[in-house]
Amino acid sequence: MSESKTQKETALIVIFGASGDLTRRKLVPALHSLSCEGQLAPQTAVIGVARSPMTDESFRGHLYGGVHEYSRLEPGRKDLCALWPDFAGRIGFLAGAYDREETYRRLDQKLNDWAARSGGRDNCIFYLATPPELFPVIIDLIRCTGLNEGRKGWRRVIIEKPFGRDLASARRLNAQVHAVFDESQVYRIDHFLGKETSQNILTFRFANAIFEPLWNRNFVDHIQINVAEEIGVEHRGGYYDGAGAVRDMLQNHLLQLLALMTMEPPSAYNAKAYRDEKMKVLQAVPPLCCDDAVLGQYAGYRREPGISGDSRTPTFVAAKAFVQNWRWQGVPMYLRTGKKLARKVTEIILQFKSVPHLLFPESAALTANHISICIQPEEGIHLGFEMKVPGTAMKTTPADMAFHYGDRFGEEAIPDAYERLLMDALQGDPSLFARSDEVEAAWTIVEPLLDPREKPMTVHPYEPGSWGPSAAEDFIGRDGWQWHYSCSEE
DSSP states (O other): OOOOOOOOSOOEEEEETTTSHHIIIIIHHHHHHHHHTTOSOTTOEEEEEESSOOOHHHHHHHHHHHHHHHOSSOTTBTTTBOOHHHHHTTEEEEEOOTTOHHHHHHHHHHHHHHHHHTTSOOOEEEEEOSOGGGHHHHHHHHHHTTTTSOSSSOEEEEEOSOOOSSHHHHHHHHHHHHTTSOGGGEEEOOGGGGSHHHHHHHHHHHSOTTTGGGSSTTTEEEEEEEEEOSSOOGGGHHHHTTTHHIIIIIIIIIHHHHHHHHOOOOSSSSHHHHHHHHHHHHHTSOOOOGGGEEEEEETTGGGSTTOOTTOOOOSEEEEEEEOOSTTTTTOEEEEEEESSBSSOEEEEEEEEOOOSSOOOTTOSOOOOOEEEEEEESSOEEEEEEEEEOSSSSOOEEEEEEEEEHHHHHOGGGSOOHHHHHHHHHHHTOOTTSBOHHHHHHHHHHHHHHHSOSSSOOOEEEEOTTBSSOHHHHHHHHTTTOOOOOGGGOO
C-alpha cells in the first residue's frame, strides 16, 4: 500500500452538478477509496445538488454503479473494502435549481443539521462540477445566502476546468470568485496534476543527481508533450463545439505539464514556493504564434450530436512554444493533443542532443537518447539509449530501460488523481491546484490561437484512428524531428 495522507478534520463535501458523469465516475469513487483506506475522517459526508428529481436512496443507487465500475477498491470485497453501506449512509441529495436562492437556503439547513450531528464544526467544501456558465451563478448565490462564511469552521471551493473561455473571461471569473472567497480558499482543479507520474516529475528531476545536471539547453534538444485520446466528443458535443482542443486541453493540462518539466527547483516544498516557480515558467512563455501551430478536425466530427454542420472547431492542435529564460533559451517545446487518435496516451519526451561525433563507422546513424515520462494509460518512465549489437561488427541499436508503477507497487496501490486532489483540498493544501495568476498567464499564451488577428487558421481534416493531420508531421519534420510514441508502442 502506498504512503497516504489522512484527513484531520471532518468536513461536508457539497457537489453541485451531482447527477453528472464526473460525480459518478470520478468524485464519489475517489471518496469511496479514501474511505476504504481509512483516510477520511469518520463523519465526513457528501451532499449532491442537482436539478434531477432524485431522493437520497435513488442518488445512492445511481452512485453505487459508478463506484462498482470505477473505484480503485471495488465495494463489497472483504479483502479490500466492505464499507460501502457505511459510506453511503453519509451521502445525501438535494434537488433544486442552481439559480434559485431557495435551493441554497435548504442547503444551509442541511449543513447546519450535519454540523450538529458531527460535533458542531461546519467545515465545508463546495465542488463546482457543473457546466462553466453556471460557476458565477452558484458563486454569487453562495454569497447571497452566507454559505461562504463558516460559523465554526472553514469554507473552500473547488472549481473544475475550463476556468474561463479566454483571458478576459478568466479575469472576470477570478474577480467574481474573489468577491466571495479569498484566494487561499479557491482550488482550481486540473486532474493531470494529481496523477502519480505527474507528481513524480519533480522527484525524478530533483532527487536524482544523475539527471538534474542534464535538464537544460546544453543537453536537451527539445521536449514533446503528447496527450492523445481515442474517443471523440461522445455526449459532450454541445460543450466541446464551443471549446475545442485549445481551450479544453492545451490551455490547462499541457501547459501545466510544461511548467512541471521546465520549472526551477522550489526553495522549499510548500504550495507558495512550488506555484511561484510554475508561474515563472508561464511568464517566460511568449504567446503562441499561429505560424507555429497546426489545427485539425477528425472526419465525421460535424455529424456528432450537438455539433454544427459547418463547425471549424479544432479537435486537434500541435504547437511549438519556447521558455525564454536562462535554462531553456532556444529549446523548442512541442505540444500536441487531439481526439479520435490512434491510441490513448499521455507522454512527455525529453529528447537529448545527438552525440557531437560519430565514433562508430559501421553505425549509419545513432538514435539520440531520450527520457519518456508515461502518464497514462500505464504510468512509468522509459530511458532510451544506444547499445552494441552482439557480434564481431561494431554496430549499435536503440534499447529501452523501463520502470512501471504497477509492476513495482501493484495496480491497486496507485491512487486515482481525484483521490489525491480531494484529500489535498480537505487538508487545505493547494499545491496541486492552479493559482489565479497561473490561469491568466496560460490564457495569455494560447490567446493568439483562439482569435487570430489576421486570417483564420486552417483546420486540417484527419482520419479517426490516425495520429492527426499530415500537416502536424510536416510541422515537426521541418525541424528535423518526428513525434515519439514510446509509451504507446505495443
